[in-house]
Amino acid sequence: MERSASETAALIERLLSFSLPDGGLPYYRGNASAAEPTLLAALALSASGTAADGAAPFLAWARKSQNPDGSIGVNPGHRDQGVWLTAQAAIAFHHYGLNENLARARGFLLSLRSVTIAKDPRLKQDNTLTGWPWVPGTFGWVEPTAWSLIALSLSGLSGHPRAEEGARFLLDRQIPSGGWNYGNPALDDKELLPFWDTTGLALVALHGHADPKRIRDGLELMGKNQEKIESLSGLSWAVLCLESHRRDAGLARVKLLNVMGSLRDEEFHLGNFALGLIALSGKKVFTL
Amino acid sequence: MNRRQFLKDAAALVNFAALADVTQSAPPAPCPVTLLPMPDYGRDLSREIAAVMSADGLQLKGKKVLLKPNFVEAHPERPINTHVAVIANAAQACLRLGAAEVIVGEASGHRRDPWFSVLNPSLRGILDKKVKCVDLNHGDAVSVPNAGRWTGLPTFYIARPVAEADVLISMPKMKTHHWMCVTLCLKNLFGVLPGVYYGWPKNLLHFKGIDNSILDLAGTIKIHYNIIDGVMGMEGDGPIMGKAKPVGALVMSSFSLAADATAARLMGFDPQRIPYLFQAGRFLPGLRRQDVVIRGERPARFAEQFDCLDDFKGMRGGPFF
Numbered sequence A: 001m002e003r004s005a006s007e008t009a010a011l012i013e014r015l016l017s018f019s020l021p022d023g024g025l026p027y028y029r030g031n032a033s034a035a036e037p038t039l040l041a042a043l044a045l046s047a048s049g050t051a052a053d054g055a056a057p058f059l060a061w062a063r064k065s066q067n068p069d070g071s072i073g074v075n076p077g078h079r080d081q082g083v084w085l086t087a088q089a090a091i092a093f094h095h096y097g098l099n100e101n102l103a104r105a106r107g108f109l110l111s112l113r114s115v116t117i118a119k120d121p122r123l124k125q126d127n128t129l130t131g132w133p134w135v136p137g138t139f140g141w142v143e144p145t146a147w148s149l150i151a152l153s154l155s156g157l158s159g160h161p162r163a164e165e166g167a168r169f170l171l172d173r174q175i176p177s178g179g180w181n182y183g184n185p186a187l188d189d190k191e192l193l194p195f196w197d198t199t200g201l202a203l204v205a206l207h208g209h210a211d212p213k214r215i216r217d218g219l220e221l222m223g224k225n226q227e228k229i230e231s232l233s234g235l236s237w238a239v240l241c242l243e244s245h246r247r248d249a250g251l252a253r254v255k256l257l258n259v260m261g262s263l264r265d266e267e268f269h270l271g272n273f274a275l276g277l278i279a280l281s282g283k284k285v286f287t288l
Numbered sequence B: 001m002n003r004r005q006f007l008k009d010a011a012a013l014v015n016f017a018a019l020a021d022v023t024q025s026a027p028p029a030p031c032p033v034t035l036l037p038m039p040d041y042g043r044d045l046s047r048e049i050a051a052v053m054s055a056d057g058l059q060l061k062g063k064k065v066l067l068k069p070n071f072v073e074a075h076p077e078r079p080i081n082t083h084v085a086v087i088a089n090a091a092q093a094c095l096r097l098g099a100a101e102v103i104v105g106e107a108s109g110h111r112r113d114p115w116f117s118v119l120n121p122s123l124r125g126i127l128d129k130k131v132k133c134v135d136l137n138h139g140d141a142v143s144v145p146n147a148g149r150w151t152g153l154p155t156f157y158i159a160r161p162v163a164e165a166d167v168l169i170s171m172p173k174m175k176t177h178h179w180m181c182v183t184l185c186l187k188n189l190f191g192v193l194p195g196v197y198y199g200w201p202k203n204l205l206h207f208k209g210i211d212n213s214i215l216d217l218a219g220t221i222k223i224h225y226n227i228i229d230g231v232m233g234m235e236g237d238g239p240i241m242g243k244a245k246p247v248g249a250l251v252m253s254s255f256s257l258a259a260d261a262t263a264a265r266l267m268g269f270d271p272q273r274i275p276y277l278f279q280a281g282r283f284l285p286g287l288r289r290q291d292v293v294i295r296g297e298r299p300a301r302f303a304e305q306f307d308c309l310d311d312f313k314g315m316r317g318g319p320f321f
Helices: A005-016 A035-047 A052-065 A083-095 A099-111 A142-154 A161-172 A196-205 A212-224 A232-244 A250-261 A270-281 B003-015 B046-055 B084-096 B160-164 B187-192 B203-207 B210-220 B256-266 B275-280 B310-315
Strands: B031-037 B064-069 B101-106 B132-135 B141-145 B155-159 B167-171 B173-177 B181-183 B225-235 B243-253 B292-296
Touching (some): A005 A270, A099 A142, A142 A161, A161 A196, A196 A212, A232 A250, B031 B046, B046 B084, B046 B243, B084 B101, B084 B225, B155 B210, B167 B187, B181 B187, B181 B256, B187 B210, B203 B210, B210 B275, B225 B256, B243 B256, B256 B275
Parallel strands (some): B031 B292, B064 B167, B173 B225
Antiparallel strands (some): B031 B243, B141 B155, B225 B243
8 A cells, every 4th residue: 555645754754753852762652761762763854755854853863862882871961871762773874874872872882792692402592602782792593683783783893703793693583483472482392482573584684694594484474464463663574574575565554654653642653653654665775 | 690690699688588588578568469360361351350459459540650561581381481461551540549650660670672671562452542661771760878788789770760760560470580599579679670770680799699689679769569370380400491371460569578478378489498488588578478468369379389300499498278
């Protein structure tokens, strides 16, 4: 289904209505500006073809929030927390050609390593592989690893050893039936359930990094579950992953548009809403 | 680290109790705990819940109340999360007692997507329109000095709605836990820490020791009231992979440790053999059987032997009632 320009404009207008005087966007109304909604909104404006001026306050906010070591934290009040978000900053800096900021963000990402431990034959995963953690000094998990892999791939480092190992990390954490949980594929020999958001994100991140046969089950899982997925985040990732791998996401697209048009303020997660706009744009934002 | 090693380390918490830091002294008065029968989730018990809260001295008139359920992840056939009917009943009870504002807030430990937690239509659809649902994983947080000394963490980042609430009500599910033996009101405090700071799961707390983290949070964050959903608990390999275990009661108390210790006994565990509960007993009241006064139904009516992993069979005890 084609969206009209007026539908897109209305959704963008709603997103921008949450803008705060400091130039950023909050996760939810009533909160302070935070990195994720601000960065994803900048990407959504770029994908939607909105004039670069529209994103200028978001980019200025992000650049100002960048720490001397290149990282970006949750918000300016807690700059050293949530530095996994640096990957999203690197993606935004890449799209807007902010090369100096990108280089610093990328440098930080390359320095950020998950904790690894020796291989345990009783476990169904390889804990010697390095991915990216949510918090420095802890284990690697699917989501921060996937975001970091996307950031490196977009910015010309898809062949970097960290990117290659990140891809192996994600493939290692894949549930045998095809999707991804948040980390482990199994717990005490019991296969865990796939989550829509982590599965979609991992499939996007693995674009160009995995044998298509290896990720086919994951794509089929997302494709056949388009009807079941109800959430803004899940539908956004369904569209993004299926379309990035040239699969039909028509049903998820229709549902996503309906969800985005009917959210109450209480449910209005601006990071996820911006992600929805990126998905609806059909533009390659997270893949080359 | 595997579970066996983890438990060995945790046992040291009990063995070296004399070295433990004590941040508050435990008052000697017995702690009331009420067992409110709720045989299934189809009952409207808001009036009864309000009566118990009131009898326990909980003052809610004009207050901002935050109900903190436990939403870990959604799994249609497993009783993982606090049931929405219990949350709705508790919210209604708070409104009956004159609360100015009632918020249901959770920072789900496994699911980043709030649709699988407090923004799920199944919850929104059952709550009174006056009750707000807040995703604590994403949003403002305040830095609070860690009042305990177990993890070595200098601060906790607490979701702002929790910090701003006048009254915090912990509403966990009665479950076994494959690292901690049981997960109840105190463990439920992990869900006041935003995932955007701590991740999904909150792996930093695992690195610092789950026991240690519970104890530090218990010493730092004041829980004003506790309602454990024991209508349908979980036994075996909880908190995710276990099986349903009906108990048919809500466990209610102003005292978190008394509620947890009583629930543990109902589940067939001796709380004094569960390392983190034992240590919590050094600064919170209600650990020992004689520290608790049980009101309402006879506890024997609800006492069950919860199945558990082999590693926790040594923590069983009783019969207590």
